[in-house]
Amino acid sequence: MEPQKILFTATPGKTLGEIIDSLAHDNLFILCDTHTQAMSLPLLSGELPITHVISIEAGDTHKTLEALAHVWDELSRHGASRKSLLVNLGGGMVTDLGGFAAACFKRGIRFVNLPTTLLGAVDAAVGGKTGINFNGLKNEIGAFRPADAVIISTRFFTTLPHEELLSGYAEMLKHALIDSADSYRALLDFDLSTPDWERLLQLLEESVQVKQRIVAQDPCEKGIRKALNLGHTVGHAFESLSHRRGKPIPHGYAVAWGLVCELLLSHHYLQFPSDTITQLADYIYRHYGAYPITCKDYETLYELMTHDKKNESGHINFTLLQAIGQPVIDQHADKEEIFVAFDLYRDLFKL
Known part of the structure; x- marks a missing residue:
């Protein structure tokens, strides 16, 4: 699989214009949501x-x-053909849905992702996963289809609420944990309260390269790409529970709390160092707070984890860490140990 074309730039409009010119097309469409139409399209x-x-x-x-x-209806009504081009301008929701729309329309048209959130830039816009939610489950229906190009610029992030920045930063922490101790330390040292946007673009490029290297080896998630799921098995369960409660939490926050739980499992099964878990838990608690759960939620969270797409043969499938930079895929955890991890999470987060 060819590496996805990803361009990091301080001038996204100019770069997008060059990409559009380089991709032969008969009709150009831009997909936005109501926020990005008002804030980013101008x-x-x-x-x-x-x-x-x-x-x-x-x-x-x-x-x-x-x-x-x-x-699809809008594309049809305005005469889109197999040679048309779709630009997805937005966060992960827009690039996920727009990518899936392009992958299916007339059996596939070209598309470009231009993520407007940090989370979208580091996660959803890169790697070729597209999809929609269905029957209350996240990304239940979708396809693997890489964008023809991804344009990443911190110019869009300056207007983001701080919560949105933190949400994307959790995915960067995940990439660093599966990559190297140096990458991880660099992220812990970065000042998120008054971001240096130029430095953030450099950190973001390094983070995206981690994902690119893994996706190039395993585009359809048969093996090592599962390493990118670190924090997501528990994180998605937290996220789904928050929707059931009628108080949705940001995806990155769910991943941040999921990382702590899955590193606790990593300590039990693979002897991941406990002092690193304590350090991360302290960082997460200071920046993200805590997602409130009690022992009454454990069964619900476990049931939600059984629906995870990564599961095989009736087992909940985890990616765990032996050490920073040493992910171990296809790990299974006993229900009792998962509940112990929830107990320890509550202790660390003073719940």
Whole structure:
């Protein structure tokens, strides 16, 4: 599989214009959500040709079959063909849904991702995973289909709420944990309260390269790409529980708390160092707070984990760490040990 073309730039409009010119197309469409149409599209519109703008409601709760059908309907109504080009301008919800729409429309049209959130840049826009939520489960329906190009710029992040920055940063922490101690320390040392955007773009490029290297080896998640799931088995369960409670939490926050739980499992099964867990838990607690759970939630969280797409042969499938930079895929944990990890998480987070 060819490495995905990823461009890091301080001038996203100019770079997007060059990419559009390089991809032969008969019709250009831009997919936004209501937020990015108001906040991000104006940063580009002066440098782009007149185009069709397709807008969907913002928020992960709108990553639905209905929104997907709306995108297909708009493409059809405005004469899109197999040679048309779709630009997905938004966070992970837009790039996930837009990528899936492009992958299926007329059996596949070209698309470019331009993530406007840190989370979208480091996670959803890169690596070729597309999809929508279905039956209350995240990303239940989707396809592997890499974008023809991904353009990443911190220019869009300056207007983000601090919570959005933190959400993306959790995925960067995950990449560092599976990559190297040096990468991990660099992230812990970065000042998120007053970000140096140029330095963040460098850290982001290093983080995305971790994902790129892994995806190039295993594009369809048969082996080592599962390392990227660190923190996500428990994290997705926290996220799904938050939706059931009617108080959705940001994806990156769920991953941050999931990382701590899965490192606790890593300590039990693979002797991952406990002092590193304590250090990370302290960092997560200071920046992300704690997701409140009690022992009454354990069974629900466990049941949610049994629906995870990574599971095989009836086992909940984890990626665990032997040490920073040493992920071990296809690990199974006993229900009792998962509950012990929840106990320890509550102790570390003073719940």
